[in-house]
Amino acid sequence: MSYFVRLRPSARCAVCFFVLCAAVSFCGGAQITERLIASGFRPGRVAGDPIDTLVIHFCSDAVAHPKNPYDLDAVIRLFAPNTSAHYLIDRQGRVYRLVRESDTAWHAGAGRWGKRVNDLNRYSIGIELMGVGAAKEMEMLVRMPEAEYRKIAPADRGFTAAQYVSLTALISEIEARHPDIKHDRRHILGHDEYAVGRKYDPGKLFDWGKLGLPAQPSPP
Numbered sequence: 001m002s003y004f005v006r007l008r009p010s011a012r013c014a015v016c017f018f019v020l021c022a023a024v025s026f027c028g029g030a031q032i033t034e035r036l037i038a039s040g041f042r043p044g045r046v047a048g049d050p051i052d053t054l055v056i057h058f059c060s061d062a063v064a065h066p067k068n069p070y071d072l073d074a075v076i077r078l079f080a081p082n083t084s085a086h087y088l089i090d091r092q093g094r095v096y097r098l099v100r101e102s103d104t105a106w107h108a109g110a111g112r113w114g115k116r117v118n119d120l121n122r123y124s125i126g127i128e129l130m131g132v133g134a135a136k137e138m139e140m141l142v143r144m145p146e147a148e149y150r151k152i153a154p155a156d157r158g159f160t161a162a163q164y165v166s167l168t169a170l171i172s173e174i175e176a177r178h179p180d181i182k183h184d185r186r187h188i189l190g191h192d193e194y195a196v197g198r199k200y201d202p203g204k205l206f207d208w209g210k211l212g213l214p215a216q217p218s219p220p
């Protein structure tokens with residue numbers, strides 16, 4: 001009989017919990033797997049900057065592989081070396097941490113949100129959903145022709161129910177850590193609402209109602 005088996009049930013649970021926590025942190029809602037990337041962000045934040053905004057994005061490998069757009073490694077490789085986001089949620093709702101919230105991810109780029117002009121990264125947390133937008137959005141965003149878009153399986157377009165569940169849990173946790181992020185459409189916005197005419201994610205296939213939020217943004 002092994003040492004492990006001789007442990008009392010409660011002790012075994014504690015061991016399992018510890019082992020699992022080594023790879024996955026699930027203490028309070030969303031399970032988050034560490035997949036920290038090495039570049040594409042700025043270490044640290046500017047002292048005194050509030051973190052008061054959440055930006056929702058989508059990403060995929062659909063341009064190169066329209067029939068297999070969600071290979072995790074391929075999608076993560078697309079960020080390097082000049083872009084990043086704090087979190088990535090795959091089609092099954094698994095949440096990956098790519099950049100620590102204490103670091104400045106480069107996800108928003110040029111745009112305007114109230115007084116914030118081209119510097120929203122400083123004040124925000126970026127969440128990427130593996131997803132593909134509407135045909136017109138993909139044409140505008142990545143110049144994907146209609147014929148290429150049709151190669152993407154309908155089930156691979158838009159977002160999954162599991163993603164909305166995980167996103168809701170993740171946002172609740174982030175809001176608890178950063179009380180300046182209010183649960184409204186002033187503080188939670190789409191990339192397309194900040195970078196109007198330049199970005200088209202998360203686009204019209206994203207259902208803000210699933211987060212308990214209105215479809216229309218409320219810029220400050």
Ligand SMILES: [Zn+2]
Nearest residue numbers: 057058191201
């Ligand atoms: Zn984006």
